[in-house]
Amino acid sequence: MNIITGIKDSLLVSLWFILLTFPIMVIRVNTIENVVEWRWRNMLLVGAGSFILSLVWRYLHKRKEAGGQESPDEPETVPLVRRILDTPRLLIPALIALGIALAVFPFTFSVYQVNIMITAIMFVVLGLGLNIVVGLAGLLDLGYVAFYAVGAYSYALLNYHYDVGFWIALPIGALLAFSAGILLGFPVLRLRGDYLAIVTLGFGEIIRLILENWNEFSFGPSGISNIDRPGFFGIDFSFREASIYIYFIMIGLCLFTIFVVNRLEKSRIGRAWIALREDEIACQAMGIDKTKTKLAAFALGATWAGMIGVVFAAKTTFINPASFTFMESAIILCIVVLGGMGSILGVMLAAIILILLPEYLRAFSDYRMIVFGACMVLMMVFRPQGLISGGRSIYQLNQAQKDLQKDP
Amino acid sequence: MQSVFETHKLTMDFGGLRAVSNVDIEVKEGEIVAVIGPNGAGKTTVFNCITGVYEATAGDIVIHPPGRDRRRINGLKINSITELGIARTFQNIRLFQNMTVLENVMIGRHCRAKSGIIGAIFRDRGTRREEEEIVEASYKVLEKIGLASYVNELAKNLPYGAQRRLEIARALATEPFLLLLDEPAAGMNPQETRALDELIVKIRDDEGVSIVLIEHDMKLVMSLSDRIFVMDHGEKIAQGTPQEVRKDPQVIKAYLGEEVD
Numbered sequence: 103m104n105i106i107t108g109i110k111d112s113l114l115v116s117l118w119f120i121l122l123t124f125p126i127m128v129i130r131v132n133t134i135e136n137v138v139e140w141r142w143r144n145m146l147l148v149g150a151g152s153f154i155l156s157l158v159w160r161y162l163h164k165r166k167e168a169g170g171q172e173s174p175d176e177p178e179t180v181p182l183v184r185r186i187l188d189t190p191r192l193l194i195p196a197l198i199a200l201g202i203a204l205a206v207f208p209f210t211f212s213v214y215q216v217n218i219m220i221t222a223i224m225f226v227v228l229g230l231g232l233n234i235v236v237g238l239a240g241l242l243d244l245g246y247v248a249f250y251a252v253g254a255y256s257y258a259l260l261n262y263h264y265d266v267g268f269w270i271a272l273p274i275g276a277l278l279a280f281s282a283g284i285l286l287g288f289p290v291l292r293l294r295g296d297y298l299a300i301v302t303l304g305f306g307e308i309i310r311l312i313l314e315n316w317n318e319f320s321f322g323p324s325g326i327s328n329i330d331r332p333g334f335f336g337i338d339f340s341f342r343e344a345s346i347y348i349y350f351i352m353i354g355l356c357l358f359t360i361f362v363v364n365r366l367e368k369s370r371i372g373r374a375w376i377a378l379r380e381d382e383i384a385c386q387a388m389g390i391d392k393t394k395t396k397l398a399a400f401a402l403g404a405t406w407a408g409m410i411g412v413v414f415a416a417k418t419t420f421i422n423p424a425s426f427t428f429m430e431s432a433i434i435l436c437i438v439v440l441g442g443m444g445s446i447l448g449v450m451l452a453a454i455i456l457i458l459l460p461e462y463l464r465a466f467s468d469y470r471m472i473v474f475g476a477c478m479v480l481m482m483v484f485r486p487q488g489l490i491s492g493g494r495s496i497y498q499l500n501q502a503q504k505d506l507q508k509d510p
Numbered sequence: 511m512q513s514v515f516e517t518h519k520l521t522m523d524f525g526g527l528r529a530v531s532n533v534d535i536e537v538k539e540g541e542i543v544a545v546i547g548p549n550g551a552g553k554t555t556v557f558n559c560i561t562g563v564y565e566a567t568a569g570d571i572v573i574h575p576p577g578r579d580r581r582r583i584n585g586l587k588i589n590s591i592t593e594l595g596i597a598r599t600f601q602n603i604r605l606f607q608n609m610t611v612l613e614n615v616m617i618g619r620h621c622r623a624k625s626g627i628i629g630a631i632f633r634d635r636g637t638r639r640e641e642e643e644i645v646e647a648s649y650k651v652l653e654k655i656g657l658a659s660y661v662n663e664l665a666k667n668l669p670y671g672a673q674r675r676l677e678i679a680r681a682l683a684t685e686p687f688l689l690l691l692d693e694p695a696a697g698m699n700p701q702e703t704r705a706l707d708e709l710i711v712k713i714r715d716d717e718g719v720s721i722v723l724i725e726h727d728m729k730l731v732m733s734l735s736d737r738i739f740v741m742d743h744g745e746k747i748a749q750g751t752p753q754e755v756r757k758d759p760q761v762i763k764a765y766l767g768e769e770v771d
Contacts, residue, residue, distance in 0.1 A: 362631050369633075371626065383600075384605070386588035392589070
């Protein structure tokens with residue numbers, strides 16, 4: 103019975119799709135011979151394709167719903183990733199393997215691959231930074247790319263005017279982005295949810311438009327070129343060596359970010375962020391200063407964007423406002439949401455997938471963005487909590503208390 | 511007995527609507543006071559004015575914590591008022607659903623600790639010790655309230671009665687001298703209500719905390735409170751011991767309506 107209705111519904115869907123795509127997939131006007139071509143074969147393909155996809159969709163949906171109702175008293179199956187994380191015996195070899203793979207990677211693959219990997223790691227850090235704002239503190243920030251731009255332009259301009267090197271610009275860029283975060287934080291303190299999203303979106307656009315139009319300051323759309331690559335005691339690198347060097351800088355920055363974000367998350371301030379996300383009024387009623395907590399989230403999130411901006415300018419040696427469009431913010435946000443709000447590991451995985459997928463999908467050329475979009479839709483339907491959802495930390499109580507807990 | 515908390519002519523307007531009008535409330539040290547009244551009488555608005563969620567239109571809110579100076583607290587921010595020692599629970603439960611029970615209480619300890627961002631990153635000895643103290647103090651509160659067996663459960667997975675108690679635990683963790691409970695027994699069954707009755711008395715006796723509660727369960731109110739304030743249409747219409755209030759014609763009128771000849 104269920105199968106028959108499923109097939110019936112899928113047939114309707116495929117009919118609908120045939121109708122919908124009829125003008126573009128079937129009819130073609132041949133302007134040279136002035137005739138209309140009827141490509142009936144395409145109609146069949148569309149019909150069959152949408153029928154099968156619809157069936158698969160229905161099946162997956164049913165399975166998901168059935169999965170939700172599985173006997174609730176059975177202990178939840180621990181996902182593989184968590185299991186590896188929780189057992190040092192598995193975790194340490196896994197980490198060593200990963201470390202070796204990362205260390206060998208730039209020497210075995212082409213410059214092109216290394217550069218893609220650098221971009222992916224940059225987005226890991228950007229994702230982790232935005233994760234503080236969106237994932238932990240629950241403030242939907244759509245203008246994150248503005249801080250990225252602040253970092254990139256601060257290095258580019260300092261380098262252009264004063265010949266400031268990469269390693270000095272890195273903390274300066276971070277500091278400027280930190281200040282920009284506070285600057286944005288103040289006007290939006292009272293806002294939440296959609297309102298906040300719109301204001302931050304506006305902020306991102308303002309920064310981009312300033313960069314585009316204030317020619318004397320930022321050289322407008324033509325951008326700034328010939329930015330120095332990171333230096334290493336005055337040694338001149340070839341392009342390949344420079345890429346490898348930046349690759350290792352990024353690995354270092356990424357480890358640093360993971361370390362700091364992890365510590366922040368498991369601290370007093372991290373708890374305050376999560377409480378702020380869960381319930382703003384209750385959070386204040388428990389004595390948490392909303393102003394300070396929100397500003398800290400904005401400013402700390404922005405700091406990472408600023409640092410990565412500096413790296414970006416040094417890596418590409420050329421920046422212009424076109425690199426800092428809303429699309430970048432959207433991708434970083436996707437990384438956080440797909441990865442699982444507030445989960446460091448999830449964000450890292452999502453960044454790697456989201457940046458590498460479009461690159462390696464180039465084989466499908468025209469269709470790669472469609473596949474990319476479809477992947478995101480599927481993710482959100484079947485795994486809305488993200489790839490790896492953040493778990494809560496369990497506190498180890500001291501022995502006496504544990505005994506009490508056993509026999510109350 | 512010394513009074514620890516007073517409002518004088520507390521008034522709250524929302525546009526043209528006067529939700530609370532000239533309400534005087536006084537709470538003495540170690541007292542359990544109930545605020546009762548029909549729905550929409552303005553009881554929760556009074557709580558919101560006291561805790562700084564709303565800023566009162568007129569009138570004074572004065573605290574006099576034991577061993578500290580008298581102070582007017584109008585216009586202070588919510589978190590500053592909590593820091594001064596007034597904690598509250600909410601009518602509709604407002605726990606941090608996706609945090610564990612222990613973490614919920616640890617948030618209550620937030621305003622009694624001070625490590626910042628730098629401490630969080632470097633995790634120096636002071637920060638670590640403070641963190642341990644937070645965990646320990648929070649666990650003690652949970653033990654006292656009888657939630658020790660739930661420590662690492664997510665708050666949203668607790669049974670209803672336990673969620674209400676967790677709200678009280680979280681408020682207690684802020685070390686208040688005055689605890690405001692907004693309908694703590696709402697939705698509880700008779701057994702849970704009895705346990706709550708004992709718990710509130712125990713909190714008063716052990717911690718020396720003064721308690722103000724809004725409640726509709728008259729049995730609980732009458733057995734628990736030392737004094738009762740009755741509100742209707744934003745005004746205080748009566749006050750006194752449970753016996754006095756029970757006989758007050760104004761109160762009977764507010765609750766049961768007027769007799770028509």
